[in-house]
Amino acid sequence: MRVVHLNTYHTTGGAAVAAGRLNRALQKQGVESTLLVQEENRPEWMLPEAGVEALATSFLAKKMAFARFGAERLAFLPFEKDKAVRFQFSPAVTGVDLTYNSLIMQADVIHLHWVNFGFFSVEGLGSLMRLGKPVVWTMHDMWPFTGGCHHSGTCENYQRECGNCVPFLRNPGPNDLSHSVWQRKQKAYEMAHLVPVGCSDWLTHRARQSRLFQPFSVLSIPNAIDTNQFRPVDKAEARQALGLPTNKRLILFAAAKVSTAGKGFVYFQRALHQLHSQLENPREVELLIFGAGDKGLLHELPFQYHFLGPLSDMTRISQAYNAADMFVIPSLAENLPNTIMEAMTCGTPAVGFSVGGIPEMIQHRESGYLAQYKSAEDLSAGMQWLLQLPPNDYAAIAHAARQHVLTHYDEAVVAGQYASLYEQLLKSE
Template sequence: MKITQISTSDIAHGAGIAAYRLHKSLQETDHKSEIIVSLKKTNDDTVHQIKKPPSNLLTKFKDKLEAKLEFFSNHWGVQGIYSTSCDVLIKHPLMANSDIINLHNIHWHERNLSLNILPILSKTKPLVWTLHDMWAITGHCIYSFECERWQIGCGQCPDLDSYISLKYDTTAISYKIKKSTYKKSNLTIVTPSEWLKKLVMQSPLLSNFEIFHIPNGIPQDIFHPLPKTEVKLALEIDIEYPIVLFIASYLDDVRKGYAYFEEALLRLHDEFPNLQILVLGNGKLPEKLRAKFKVIEMGYINNEKLINIMYSAADLMIFPSFADNLPNTVLECLACGTAVVAFKAGGVPEMIQHMKTGYLAESQNAIDLANGIKTLLSQPSMLQSMQSECVNSITQNFSAQLQAKRYLSLYESLIERQSSITNKGLL
């Protein structure tokens, strides 16, 4: 079987990382997998950038101009209708040579793909679309939070600043374009979480298509437990006192819940005055926590082996996001044997088993978040016993091999169905 994945990037964002990992796990099987991206960050020869990287001043200028035009269209116009890459993508040799195509994120603030590719790509090949957030069923946002206007056509958007932000409210227009485009397309939808699957099933836009739930997989040859004492000493972390991890691509991303993290830890200062905080991500931790605790900031790290060390060094990861699908960081951390305290939000409860591999607090409740941190840090023996449970939960439910097996089963059924329809048409 010849499989082609399509994503806006390979490792530049969470959805791209998930797509790339699926691609790599499929390569471990007897099938051929390639991936096409708008922006390539790896040196992998099986990752193909849609457009050749600029090689001189003229092509660099053209590349930047095209990116700016896409940015302008997405933020000042109607999202998902303008892309400078789609014509090149459709003519790519892999489109003709593949048995099946698996689309991932097509939206981005720039270097996005256009909705127009959906009816074109699905005409002759089975087309799977793996959704990594809510963008496909809304007028612009990737998470709707409390808003339910995505169920009635959007418009009168209450949060134009939500990613992907808009200068003007074109959400109703975007919604109508999606509706029209989907009607002309033949799609099979996959969601990594049951939470997102339920939302898609409620969507007037995509509920008529077949919808499957296949969780993301984690490469356990990369993410696995390391001896905590050794990695703490290597990072010059005091082994006498507990350390918690906070990780986000951008620390000031409101959705990732830093405000709740800060409030929860400040509530615990009297009981855990020597608590250490390990921070990964772009940005700097505000002064409030710096004044109370020892803070170790590592910045943004995209080296998975280094990230594995950070997960293993932590006694606990705090994940206070209040809107997420099936975040890679939670699965990675569990694979390293480190328990997670998180909110009951999005697909997160599907990953964490309460009081077995972590603690699930009521969403956007800093008091309950603090209670979860206190409960686990106060019982070191419980935390230690959770290590094997965390790893087992990944092996049994979220391994890369299991993900590949599930996708291959879906691919084979769709190809067989397509072949049957084609043969009947020829008779």
């Protein structure tokens, strides 16, 4: 069985991480699996990875890939409501044609992941659908079944056929850009042998409500993680490896870009100020932060902090999770965050808002803490609850966190589900 996975990026972003993990997990299961990306952007320290191919390998091809990204952004520029939504809506008007790509031609199953930002146009996706091969599409956000937005928020227009796109478009109307993108997708999906898959039950439920996916059976299969790579280690050793204090309680915040509005840093900041005012000895608590973004934001935090910058080495990322007493994720929109999975696998309880797929990951007061959406007060209460737990109770919470991951997200479990799906699709042809 030959499976080719398609994702825009190799290592950048949560979808890239998830696609890479699934590709490796399937290889371990004996599936001939290959990840095809637009451009391989692995860090210098990372050796070339078996089973990963890139389209843009020459200087000219890389420039063309960047040009497609630019063209995609320029196409949306006249329509965007403001700069804040610039990367939250993808009209998908430009991309590559992989109809005659050797990996695509040899594949038994085509497996789509996140394919925006100039990798595929809607019409390019339609060309893949018309090849007649089974297409599995792991959705890492809502874009596959909306008129262009990646997360619709409270808007439910995608359930019909989009239009009147108030959250993202400058001049919303019945026949606006979102409506035309929706119609292009409907045409591209005609006669497709497509199985959309939500990484979370939350996303699966939303996908099933879209008229675009009414002809298809939408499944729910979570992302995978290597629970041997991410595992509990001695906390003191992890801290020493990272040059962190061993006599403090450490609260971890991590994001690809700390300052991204959707990551909820402002709520984290408010919650920390409240926590600082309520602790008897706030000097016992310090912060651990990794990710890219404006370091100046951190100076306004009430606790001393340790900033590790952007991390790409999975060993150091695992050490950071193990070094922390808790992981806080105040995101305002999430599917099934890799960060929560990584923290919990290391036995580090998570505190996050009850939004998207997060309630499927954190069992309230059993493996972590679910805070009321956009409530800095409840986010602070969750952090305080974990800090004040007796050692035995904390150990039970930490154990439950890892056990949940082992049961639901371990790479062997998830790869087995996908392998079974592929076999069923091939048998039904």
